[in-house]
Amino acid sequence: MSRFGNIRKILPALEEMLGDRLSVAQSIREHHGTSVTHLAPAPPEAVAFAISTEEVSRIVKLCHDADVPVMAFGTGTSLEGHFLAIEGGLCIDLTGMDSIVSIHADDLDVTVEAGVTREELNHALRDLGLFFPIDPGANASLGGMTATRASGTNAVRYGTMRDNILALTAVMADGQIIRTSSRAKKSAAGYDLNGLLTGSEGTLGIITEITLKLYGIPDAMSAAVCHFDSLESAVKTVVETIQHGIPVARIELVDSLQMSLINKYSKLDYTAKPTLFLEFHGSELSVREQAETVGEIAAGHGGSNFQWATKTEDRSKLWKARHEAFYSVKTNYPGKDYWATDVCVPISRLTECILETYQDIERTGVVAPLVGHVGDGNFHLTLVFDEKDPEDLKKVEAFNDRLVERALRLEGTSTGEHGVGIGKKKFMIREHGPALDYMRAVKHALDPKNILNPGKIFDWEAEK
Amino acid sequence: MSRFGNIRKILPALEEMLGDRLSVAQSIREHHGTSVTHLAPAPPEAVAFAISTEEVSRIVKLCHDADVPVMAFGTGTSLEGHFLAIEGGLCIDLTGMDSIVSIHADDLDVTVEAGVTREELNHALRDLGLFFPIDPGANASLGGMTATRASGTNAVRYGTMRDNILALTAVMADGQIIRTSSRAKKSAAGYDLNGLLTGSEGTLGIITEITLKLYGIPDAMSAAVCHFDSLESAVKTVVETIQHGIPVARIELVDSLQMSLINKYSKLDYTAKPTLFLEFHGSELSVREQAETVGEIAAGHGGSNFQWATKTEDRSKLWKARHEAFYSVKTNYPGKDYWATDVCVPISRLTECILETYQDIERTGVVAPLVGHVGDGNFHLTLVFDEKDPEDLKKVEAFNDRLVERALRLEGTSTGEHGVGIGKKKFMIREHGPALDYMRAVKHALDPKNILNPGKIFDWEAEK
Numbered sequence: 023m024s025r026f027g028n029i030r031k032i033l034p035a036l037e038e039m040l041g042d043r044l045s046v047a048q049s050i051r052e053h054h055g056t057s058v059t060h061l062a063p064a065p066p067e068a069v070a071f072a073i074s075t076e077e078v079s080r081i082v083k084l085c086h087d088a089d090v091p092v093m094a095f096g097t098g099t100s101l102e103g104h105f106l107a108i109e110g111g112l113c114i115d116l117t118g119m120d121s122i123v124s125i126h127a128d129d130l131d132v133t134v135e136a137g138v139t140r141e142e143l144n145h146a147l148r149d150l151g152l153f154f155p156i157d158p159g160a161n162a163s164l165g166g167m168t169a170t171r172a173s174g175t176n177a178v179r180y181g182t183m184r185d186n187i188l189a190l191t192a193v194m195a196d197g198q199i200i201r202t203s204s205r206a207k208k209s210a211a212g213y214d215l216n217g218l219l220t221g222s223e224g225t226l227g228i229i230t231e232i233t234l235k236l237y238g239i240p241d242a243m244s245a246a247v248c249h250f251d252s253l254e255s256a257v258k259t260v261v262e263t264i265q266h267g268i269p270v271a272r273i274e275l276v277d278s279l280q281m282s283l284i285n286k287y288s289k290l291d292y293t294a295k296p297t298l299f300l301e302f303h304g305s306e307l308s309v310r311e312q313a314e315t316v317g318e319i320a321a322g323h324g325g326s327n328f329q330w331a332t333k334t335e336d337r338s339k340l341w342k343a344r345h346e347a348f349y350s351v352k353t354n355y356p357g358k359d360y361w362a363t364d365v366c367v368p369i370s371r372l373t374e375c376i377l378e379t380y381q382d383i384e385r386t387g388v389v390a391p392l393v394g395h396v397g398d399g400n401f402h403l404t405l406v407f408d409e410k411d412p413e414d415l416k417k418v419e420a421f422n423d424r425l426v427e428r429a430l431r432l433e434g435t436s437t438g439e440h441g442v443g444i445g446k447k448k449f450m451i452r453e454h455g456p457a458l459d460y461m462r463a464v465k466h467a468l469d470p471k472n473i474l475n476p477g478k479i480f481d482w483e484a485e486k
Numbered sequence: 487m488s489r490f491g492n493i494r495k496i497l498p499a500l501e502e503m504l505g506d507r508l509s510v511a512q513s514i515r516e517h518h519g520t521s522v523t524h525l526a527p528a529p530p531e532a533v534a535f536a537i538s539t540e541e542v543s544r545i546v547k548l549c550h551d552a553d554v555p556v557m558a559f560g561t562g563t564s565l566e567g568h569f570l571a572i573e574g575g576l577c578i579d580l581t582g583m584d585s586i587v588s589i590h591a592d593d594l595d596v597t598v599e600a601g602v603t604r605e606e607l608n609h610a611l612r613d614l615g616l617f618f619p620i621d622p623g624a625n626a627s628l629g630g631m632t633a634t635r636a637s638g639t640n641a642v643r644y645g646t647m648r649d650n651i652l653a654l655t656a657v658m659a660d661g662q663i664i665r666t667s668s669r670a671k672k673s674a675a676g677y678d679l680n681g682l683l684t685g686s687e688g689t690l691g692i693i694t695e696i697t698l699k700l701y702g703i704p705d706a707m708s709a710a711v712c713h714f715d716s717l718e719s720a721v722k723t724v725v726e727t728i729q730h731g732i733p734v735a736r737i738e739l740v741d742s743l744q745m746s747l748i749n750k751y752s753k754l755d756y757t758a759k760p761t762l763f764l765e766f767h768g769s770e771l772s773v774r775e776q777a778e779t780v781g782e783i784a785a786g787h788g789g790s791n792f793q794w795a796t797k798t799e800d801r802s803k804l805w806k807a808r809h810e811a812f813y814s815v816k817t818n819y820p821g822k823d824y825w826a827t828d829v830c831v832p833i834s835r836l837t838e839c840i841l842e843t844y845q846d847i848e849r850t851g852v853v854a855p856l857v858g859h860v861g862d863g864n865f866h867l868t869l870v871f872d873e874k875d876p877e878d879l880k881k882v883e884a885f886n887d888r889l890v891e892r893a894l895r896l897e898g899t900s901t902g903e904h905g906v907g908i909g910k911k912k913f914m915i916r917e918h919g920p921a922l923d924y925m926r927a928v929k930h931a932l933d934p935k936n937i938l939n940p941g942k943i944f945d946w947e948a949e950k
Contacts, residue, residue, distance in 0.1 A: 126832065126834060127729075128725075128729050128833065128834040129832040129833055129834045130728075130729070130731075131832070170674060171673075171674040171678075172674075173672055173674075177672060181649075182672050182674075184672075184678065184681070185645075185649060194924060198920050198923070199920070200918075200919070200920050200921040200924060201918075201919065201921060202921055203899075204894075204897050204898055204899050204917075205832045205897040205898070206830040206831055206832060206862075206863055206864075206893075206897070206898040206899045206902065207830065207832070207833070207862045207863055207864075208637060208641060208646050208648075208830060208862055208864065208899075208902050208903065209635075209830060209899040209901065209902060210634060210635040210636075210637075210646075210685055210828075210899075210901045210902060210903050210904060210905040210906070211899050211900055211901045211905075211906055211910070211913075211914065211917055211918070212685070212906060212914060212917075212918060212922070212925050212943050212944070213682060213685065213686055213690075213925045213928060213929075213943075214635075214648065214678075214681040214682060214684065214685055215921055215924065215925065216681075217648070217678040217680075217681025217682065218677060218678060218681065218682055218928075220678065221674055221676070221677065221678055222677055226677075237731065238730075238731035261592075264594075265591075265592055265594070266702075267594075267701065267702035304772075305772070305775055307771050307772070307775060308768075308769070308771070308772050308775075311769055311771060311772075364674075366670040366671065366672060366673060367670055368590065368593040368595070368669045368670060368671070369592065369593055369671070370590060370592040370593045398670075398671045398672055399670055399671055400670075400671075400672065429670075430668075433668050433669040433670070434668055434669070434670040435667075435668050435670045435673035435674075435675050436675055437673065437674045437675045438670065438672050438673060438674060439672065439674050440674060441674040441675075442674070442675055442676060446675070449675075450675065450676060453668075453675055453676075454664075454665075454675070454676060455664070455665065456662050456663070456664050457664040457665060457666055457679055458676070459662070460658060460664060460679065460932055461676050461677045461679065463931040463932055464677060464682075464928055464931055464932070465677075466931060467927040467928055467930060467931030468924055468927055468928070479676050479677075480676070
């Protein structure tokens with residue numbers, strides 16, 4: 023039975039609680055129900071701008087009692103329609119929860135509210151000589167990054183959100199506030215609720231505070247760019263670097279097409295060839311050692327000399343260019359639609375996976391610039407298409423189906439870091455097999471009324 | 487209602503399936519129902535020696551249908567009574583599942599059956615130049631280490647079991663076999679079942695295969711011992727080392743009493759003072775850099791010169807002595823009972839936690855040699871007592887209660903790595919608050935008949 027309209031019963035109570043922090047204005051609702059990718063908009067019926075965990079708890083309790091779906095919202099930069107209100111209901115916008123609650127520099131941890139973005143956090147940490155490494159393409163909120171188990175260019179060295187969370191505060195489906203763990207660096211006390219909530223995409227609880235691990239800014243950091251004549255040579259350089267156990271901080275692949283778009287968008291003049299963006303962290307000595315070793319590996323595959331960026335502003339410029347890859351595509355193909363793929367495979371299967379995918383691009387003529395966190399075996403294509411052309415949509419959809427099928431065959435996953443949302447639901451049965459039934463059982467147990475971000479990751483009922 | 491005796495209904499079917507790999511012999515049952523610590527023995531009603539995941543699945547299905555509790559068993563070295571058959575039932579001994587299924591050296595991963603021990607694995611990896619770092623005191627099975635979220639001396643650099651598992655095969659309560667993930671280095675595809683099963687102590691599923699991350703054996707490894715005049719100086723050296731972000735591979739604290747016991751047991755002649763055991767991994771250069779920096783920090787706190795062990799056999803001897811700490815206590819106090827504590831606190835609270843605990847030792851006269859993975863904020867006391875003396879038992883129990891209370895007050899946990907089992911159940915409400923209700927909800931959802939290792943971590947029914 024549809025739950026659209028149920029919210030009417032609680033709007034007066036919500037208004038009383040939130041005043042002008044509750045909105046039913048169409049523009050606000052549309053902003054909170056429109057994805058940056060090709061997925062169809064699905065605005066919530068109202069938007070609540072919450073300012074505290076206790077307030078989120080009270081809001082969720084009202085929604086729970088009235089059977090109203092609840093979606094959490096951060097910066098709206100997710101790529102799989104995570105926040106779309108496909109069953110209606112209330113969007114809780116957490117951007118007002120933007121306090122850094124406490125920094126424990128001695129323990130290398132920080133507690134933030136969910137609305138703090140990664141750049142805001144790093145700005146606050148800089149004078150302490152600390153940083154938080156996880157960097158998805160967007161300047162996303164840390165709540166959203168936790169909910170989607172985000173990673174980025176530094177994950178090859180520092181891990182993903184999963185590896186960098188000490189504890190969470192979350193509001194559960196019944197409105198109860200829980201704290202999942204302590205600030206201790208490790209614990210064997212019961213089930214890992216940190217892990218369970220991280221990547222649960224708002225379907226098991228609404229994350230309102232996160233205690234994150236921090237890192238000292240390394241004594242030395244150097245970034246470099248290296249061009250190759252073929253994609254295969256670039257990928258093989260990555261594979262060898264990882265297999266040698268060199269602790270590169272970043273090792274990113276960009277293909278020729280994407281390089282030319284980056285050059286255009288960011289007004290740069292890199293050679294438009296398959297390129298690796300690299301970064302090394304450590305002591306002066308260790309950075310030099312790492313760079314020399316990787317330089318030798320690259321040269322063995324015909325790589326160019328490294329173009330170095332050691333000054334902070336040069337490094338920032340280099341990584342800004344890399345981070346703007348998605349926007350460079352959007353700008354170059356105005357009026358088009360975009361589909362961001364996200365497969366991840368074991369590093370030993372990466373060359374095979376990328377080369378087969380390239381053959382598919384050549385065969386089908388799909389426009390698909392490539393960037394990748396290839397040190398993790400993870401790469402993205404931005405499929406450019408025209409949604410109004412049903413043939414074109416069908417073509418990219420089939421392309422993505424083949425890509426995911428290829429990654430799963432090569433012992434990988436359909437999503438390294440973007441999450442499932444709506445976009446990848448259909449792959450979950452193939453990817454998880456019977457394990458999906460136990461995920462569903464957990465959802466049923468923790469959210470028996472299915473009010474938390476319903477219809478995401480998997481359907482409420484198992485397919486027959 | 488008691489479930490003792492239910493097993494009789496399925497013994498004929500089990501016998502038919504397993505032949506002489508099913509035992510009801512008293513000695514076998516006692517071996518599988520006796521903890522190495524003070525907890526009272528609780529033998530299972532029968533023991534099945536399984537040899538494959540499919541067989542475990544068939545056994546669990548039988549138990550599920552007949553409402554028979556099932557406990558998994560590896561090396562029996564757990565410290566909190568994890569495998570005790572407190573509600574009767576069947577023990578599944580997994581030591582026969584001792585195959586290394588596949589080594590992917592290029593991907594730095596390995597898949598093992600649950601019965602493989604950590605030393606067996608490292609033996610098999612040595613010639614490939616690879617190793618698996620997690621090292622609890624005992625030569626435990628990797629299944630048991632996964633189920634209890636074990637760690638050890640290397641965790642300060644390499645993380646715990648939680649951080650080193652790519653995927654699991656598990657048999658769920660209904661006998662269904664699941665695979666939790668792929669061999670990809672990261673994934674954002676749905677709930678983190680790896681994390682949920684790791685540390686669930688056999689209460690959510692029986693882990694039969696594990697895909698683990700591996701590491702290249704570093705170019706250079708050096709171990710050293712450093713003595714201090716006071717425990718406080720030793721702890722402060724650790725805290726400063728960690729806060730400087732030095733990537734020590736191991737940094738272990740041993741107090742004077744434990745040093746004298748180690749000397750006696752392992753026939754060594756270390757100075758019986760508060761001591762740090764250290765190890766550095768990396769390139770020659772980086773190891774030298776790390777050692778110099780830590781040497782300076784230690785000297786600033788009055789530490790002795792480092793006594794170095796660089797040759798493999800000397801390093802092995804040094805760490806063997808450290809690993810035998812628990813056995814050195816057992817040998818020195820024959821006929822006594824032992825209670826191993828396991829609190830873990832943020833590093834900034836470690837000095838306070840250890841010094842307050844030492845005051846408690848002085849005040850109460852409890853015999854309590856100390857070792858600790860202090861780089862993680864985790865330390866152990868082996869409380870020596872006489873179980874037949876009710877006053878003595880009461881004394882150490884009250885001591886441990888105060889210790890846990892202290893750790894929780896200092897934002898830590900009751901257990902850094904030993905797990906909860908039976909021994910720490912009573913602390914879970916204090917430690918987790920309402921979060922415990924959601925752990926229980928997960929248990930009820932995944933094991934609705936409560937057959938998997940019942941009565942561990944928390945009770946089936948919430949306390950009123």
